[in-house]
Amino acid sequence: MVLKRFTKMENASADEMVFGQTKHPVKMGLDQVMGGGDVVPNIKVAPAEGSEESIDGLEATSKNIAFAACERAAAIGLPAMQIETEHVQQQSISREASERCTAVTFEELEKLHDKFGAKVSLMSTVADMREEENGLRGSEFDIAMDESFEACAQNGASMLCIETIGGKVVSDYGISRGDVRAILYGIGVLGSIDMEYMWTKIVDIAKRNNVVPGGDTDCAQANTAMFLAGGLTSKNVSHTIAAVARAIAGARSLVAIECGAQGPTKDCGYENPIVKSIASVPICAEGKNATCAHSDLMGNLAAAVCDVWSNESVYNREEMGGPTPGVWLQSLGCECALMNTATQIGTNKQLRDTYALADKYRDPQGVILSYDNAYEIGKAITAEGEDIYLRSRAAALKAIELINDAVDQNRILLTRFERDTLDSTLKTYEQLPDDKDKFIKTCIKRYGRKVKEHDPSQYEL
Amino acid sequence: MVLKRFTKMENASADEMVFGQTKHPVKMGLDQVMGGGDVVPNIKVAPAEGSEESIDGLEATSKNIAFAACERAAAIGLPAMQIETEHVQQQSISREASERCTAVTFEELEKLHDKFGAKVSLMSTVADMREEENGLRGSEFDIAMDESFEACAQNGASMLCIETIGGKVVSDYGISRGDVRAILYGIGVLGSIDMEYMWTKIVDIAKRNNVVPGGDTDCAQANTAMFLAGGLTSKNVSHTIAAVARAIAGARSLVAIECGAQGPTKDCGYENPIVKSIASVPICAEGKNATCAHSDLMGNLAAAVCDVWSNESVYNREEMGGPTPGVWLQSLGCECALMNTATQIGTNKQLRDTYALADKYRDPQGVILSYDNAYEIGKAITAEGEDIYLRSRAAALKAIELINDAVDQNRILLTRFERDTLDSTLKTYEQLPDDKDKFIKTCIKRYGRKVKEHDPSQYEL
Amino acid sequence: MSESPLAKYNDLIFDNYEDIAVRYNVKIEGPALKPEDDPEVVEILPKEEGVKRSLALTVLYGDKDECDAQVEKALEAGEDPIDLINNALMKGMDGVSALYTKGEFFLPDLMLAGDAMMSGVAICEDKLGHKSETKAPVMTFAVEGDPHDIGKNLIVMFLNANGYGAIDLGRDVPTAEVVKQAQENKPVLMTATALMTTTMTEFSKIVAALQEAGIDTPIGCGGGAVRRDFVEESPQTFYGVEAYHVPKLADAIVDDGKTWEDIRNEYSDIVGEYVAAYS
Amino acid sequence: MSESPLAKYNDLIFDNYEDIAVRYNVKIEGPALKPEDDPEVVEILPKEEGVKRSLALTVLYGDKDECDAQVEKALEAGEDPIDLINNALMKGMDGVSALYTKGEFFLPDLMLAGDAMMSGVAICEDKLGHKSETKAPVMTFAVEGDPHDIGKNLIVMFLNANGYGAIDLGRDVPTAEVVKQAQENKPVLMTATALMTTTMTEFSKIVAALQEAGIDTPIGCGGGAVRRDFVEESPQTFYGVEAYHVPKLADAIVDDGKTWEDIRNEYSDIVGEYVAAYS
Ligand SMILES: [Zn+2]
Ligand SMILES: [Zn+2]
Numbered sequence A, B: 001m002v003l004k005r006f007t008k009m010e011n012a013s014a015d016e017m018v019f020g021q022t023k024h025p026v027k028m029g030l031d032q033v034m035g036g037g038d039v040v041p042n043i044k045v046a047p048a049e050g051s052e053e054s055i056d057g058l059e060a061t062s063k064n065i066a067f068a069a070c071e072r073a074a075a076i077g078l079p080a081m082q083i084e085t086e087h088v089q090q091q092s093i094s095r096e097a098s099e100r101c102t103a104v105t106f107e108e109l110e111k112l113h114d115k116f117g118a119k120v121s122l123m124s125t126v127a128d129m130r131e132e133e134n135g136l137r138g139s140e141f142d143i144a145m146d147e148s149f150e151a152c153a154q155n156g157a158s159m160l161c162i163e164t165i166g167g168k169v170v171s172d173y174g175i176s177r178g179d180v181r182a183i184l185y186g187i188g189v190l191g192s193i194d195m196e197y198m199w200t201k202i203v204d205i206a207k208r209n210n211v212v213p214g215g216d217t218d219c220a221q222a223n224t225a226m227f228l229a230g231g232l233t234s235k236n237v238s239h240t241i242a243a244v245a246r247a248i249a250g251a252r253s254l255v256a257i258e259c260g261a262q263g264p265t266k267d268c269g270y271e272n273p274i275v276k277s278i279a280s281v282p283i284c285a286e287g288k289n290a291t292c293a294h295s296d297l298m299g300n301l302a303a304a305v306c307d308v309w310s311n312e313s314v315y316n317r318e319e320m321g322g323p324t325p326g327v328w329l330q331s332l333g334c335e336c337a338l339m340n341t342a343t344q345i346g347t348n349k350q351l352r353d354t355y356a357l358a359d360k361y362r363d364p365q366g367v368i369l370s371y372d373n374a375y376e377i378g379k380a381i382t383a384e385g386e387d388i389y390l391r392s393r394a395a396a397l398k399a400i401e402l403i404n405d406a407v408d409q410n411r412i413l414l415t416r417f418e419r420d421t422l423d424s425t426l427k428t429y430e431q432l433p434d435d436k437d438k439f440i441k442t443c444i445k446r447y448g449r450k451v452k453e454h455d456p457s458q459y460e461l
Numbered sequence C, D: 001m002s003e004s005p006l007a008k009y010n011d012l013i014f015d016n017y018e019d020i021a022v023r024y025n026v027k028i029e030g031p032a033l034k035p036e037d038d039p040e041v042v043e044i045l046p047k048e049e050g051v052k053r054s055l056a057l058t059v060l061y062g063d064k065d066e067c068d069a070q071v072e073k074a075l076e077a078g079e080d081p082i083d084l085i086n087n088a089l090m091k092g093m094d095g096v097s098a099l100y101t102k103g104e105f106f107l108p109d110l111m112l113a114g115d116a117m118m119s120g121v122a123i124c125e126d127k128l129g130h131k132s133e134t135k136a137p138v139m140t141f142a143v144e145g146d147p148h149d150i151g152k153n154l155i156v157m158f159l160n161a162n163g164y165g166a167i168d169l170g171r172d173v174p175t176a177e178v179v180k181q182a183q184e185n186k187p188v189l190m191t192a193t194a195l196m197t198t199t200m201t202e203f204s205k206i207v208a209a210l211q212e213a214g215i216d217t218p219i220g221c222g223g224g225a226v227r228r229d230f231v232e233e234s235p236q237t238f239y240g241v242e243a244y245h246v247p248k249l250a251d252a253i254v255d256d257g258k259t260w261e262d263i264r265n266e267y268s269d270i271v272g273e274y275v276a277a278y279s
């Protein structure tokens, strides 16, 4: 399959980017449109511990979660909502589990729609169970995932998503050692190649079943960097390297769209603003209302140009304020109401800018993900759009430039560790060859040895 | 003691009200100013189950909560934070428990301040353990509370607060039966009288110990109405009556300020915008980031003119994203960052208005608590400022008028139940005497019989 | 009234307020019906015009004064007090319960109807010279240290409305008192309510004290900060989700011999609705 | 580059950005020191100039190639491999651990130093003809169904750096394999990691299988979605909070004979810091 790579920006300027709006809105579910003006809350709750023991258990926990979420949506007057079912392995491995969990969740959404007229949809995310050492292509897991996608699509899923793991074994190695060549190879090259394989299949399944092919996230790689980078006081991964990894992830996650995915992309893809700057598809995002699942330094900034707003994940249990699906849906729904009100009364661009500036200089990651800078990274990517390696490197170099600009203008100070790692990253990337094949060849030699799970043949390399 | 009642507005117009800003900022704790420009997050976590068994247990849970909150504050770069210790009975009943829990919490805050320079303070809220049938004044519990306030003030509390329960036995009766006379008497008259008794004492203790007398909330009464009113789909208390009860609570909770309290008032006082409109003192509020504790219909609106932003309460346990003190502090801190950014870049009034409009017409309670309407209720209160009964009734009548205006202008539709109860409330209130003593006399006769716990002598009636 | 700072947005917001918030309560409201014309209530109330139908209607409308007056008059006219309780007062209350359950009636309707019914029953009992029969005694209390009792008061009202004899111990009730009253009253079910994390720990202490006294009555525990998982750490308990579930749970014990373990396993079935905490 | 829509706010925001966010990491950063000049490291490294100090420095700087070369050269020159391991390579690693603990070194420093040290040790062991002594074997794995192993890899590195023999079973490890390896290797401690709610349930299955096989080795359980309360529902376990705690927990077992119950009770004391989840 020959992809139509993005070589120009769908947005004419950064200012065209704002939450809730895209040039390519997507219809799905029951009366729902994503990226067509309003931001929609996306609630996601982990199956209860023990529920994975049987399909009955998985179905019951799915119903329980959906019921509690729908009940709250009606109680507080949410015009629209989306439930995301993010499969655990036990759901994706079994066609029956995929079918029944999807069906029972959609049934609750349908009731909410039929009784109250709420706009609803179901995002089904199949677990990427593949392991590189046991085969990314054609392995048992790979085939089971295809089946699971089919099962979801035929039982109520409005859209299909995944968090592909291609390149993770190499990028993990690079992230923990600050080896930025491994990061570029793992995310920009291997990740992009694997996405093309997976997304060609997913788009095909979605089309055949008349549901929306959604999107991906670089959860397995750039989020590993972000989570290990942690808070300001953490001493693990450099936050400047995490920022660079994220910029590369922008070039990578775009591949889903190039394969025909329409969005919304997945919430935990913090690179989504870059993808949206290029493709103007709806994106899902998470931030200050996903603290149940993780801590990041971009709680507001992540909302600036989102179209769907998510809590990432939470235990299914009781709070004083009720079951967690309702508790977190309400926080999300409120934030969406704020954004949608802003859109109606024309304060949306001010709100967008306030979101962005609240975090833009809290951390280097915020610098490059602020929508104005994400747009610049998007331009760097499209300028080299045909070459997955060159565009990934261009994204990285642009990110470094943007961080250095912010430092030069005295808007952010870096720690010595951040400063040193950024400088050495720049030096490394500047010295890389301009030829993809040459780069790949060196990397195979280097990481084939250092990373025992890495198998280039899984990427047809 | 003769109080200086408010008979005019400290704010010249509704537009002067905005989050973070007051005419009477309050300094407290270590380098902290409330209502002086920035909004500060206020985190509050319930002592773990079982910790109440011993003072050691209470001290350990206090330290645990404070530690986790301070660690997160540093990790995400919060410039300022407040911890609130809302006592359980076992803390307030024991001078030693009050001392040790306060001291250990403040110690953690002090460390955060000393190591990082964060601005910090500690709000200590003593539990109102009194029961009307066993004596509101001079009873054992009443005396223990005085001791607890002293102990807090002398061991690190930056400010003292309470949620007084005067009048609750009567208002509970009224709320569950839709008896609006009982609501007016319980909140407006009994609540105000009891507050004067308690707050005269608290202000005295605070002054002697050089800490800030904070404020109160009508948690015991108006929140009972709000919680029973519940969501849109609940079928218990009328939401229009809950709105009227809230307006009356504005006249009641003002009494703390009249006694010398300086704010911030307590988070769960949804009547705080009315108090702020009149007195321009800092207020604490809770909404979309307090879904852990309860569900309300004003998640954004509550933020519009707040100065301190709270999560109300949460179990102390682990989420995937870490311990709950950190998880919820982070959500709060993000919202404060959004507001403070808006203040800096001049988008604060737009943000305030967006907050307000997101909920103003979701429910009748939102209609009257939107800061513009809260201001109108404030004016109605100050016009009758000298008389606790007349000003409470004036607040109620203004609230009814405001809801009816919104209905007339087609901005909100009421259910039949809301419509009928609002009409009958108006009729009842219009027919009441204009004389406080006459009203009280009738009420004593009526509710002395119907509410067996009610003891007028506890209010010197 | 001065112009609101929000007025400038008026033209922008009202056409599409449903994109921000939908008042579903208004949206789904059916046509207005007189309560006695509701098809379910028609089946419940005495059909024949006369004193019993009239009395049932005073309960349906929560009119205690009128109810009292009609009961007095009927008794003077020689009506049987037991007949009045069972076939007039209770029928009115059954109608109220039906309307509450389907969302047509609200809490105040229920409370006022309960007040009227209980008052009417008391007058009849005066005449009888003894208490009327109830289905069974059920004991209710808010635990020690907890001054909140509105939830408990709702339970009492639902119990009385459904023919149970509610023995209300009040609020802030010491464990020893619970044991003593349980020994005296032999309830088929107790409900313990708490609002705070640190008062819900009373549940396990109460269970321990009851077990020592050899009392194994099921205890429904619920309230503000109470969680199912915490409640279920103690035997003999189950987690009560809504006040109006209590009579159905009592029925399950009295009519079907269900144990506390059965209730834990079959909660949703017993109360006849899907309950997230128990599914 | 086109002008950012945010540029118009530039004059307004930068003077007081500290009211919005404070970069505490920058704010509290001390003066830069060469790692070998850190007072604590000075005490650890061989003081005398020569092959051992030089080798320790290659580890401190994470320079594996240089480390390999120097080890080869030193062995050729007749240095004792055991002496090189204990008094050069491990000393360098001790310096790295000290700097990491005090926040001067970061994860990559640690990983690269670990790579260098382990490579140097391997060359020495080649010379020796057998494995060098470790403090004790510790087994590590990510549970069945869980493909995430970065946390487990950190643990392996901390263990090796602290003189333990890490037996790394990898990720997605079936329970039967855990039992088999435990029987063969007789570890003093195992660590099981999981990232998801539905894989952390493996912990109890592993415990059951180990108990059936009569193996009572303590198991530290941790990772993404793992909670202490859930872990502690199974005996033989404790909840591991940070990867760098593992060597200290192993020390507590090996040196002080602590049991899994002791570790639950004394976690904060053992790791030498206040840990919210365990206090
Ligand atoms: Zn993810
Ligand atoms: Zn995810």
Ligand SMILES: [Zn+2]
Pocket (backbone or CB within 6 Å): B163, B217, B219, B223, B268
């Ligand atoms: Zn409160």
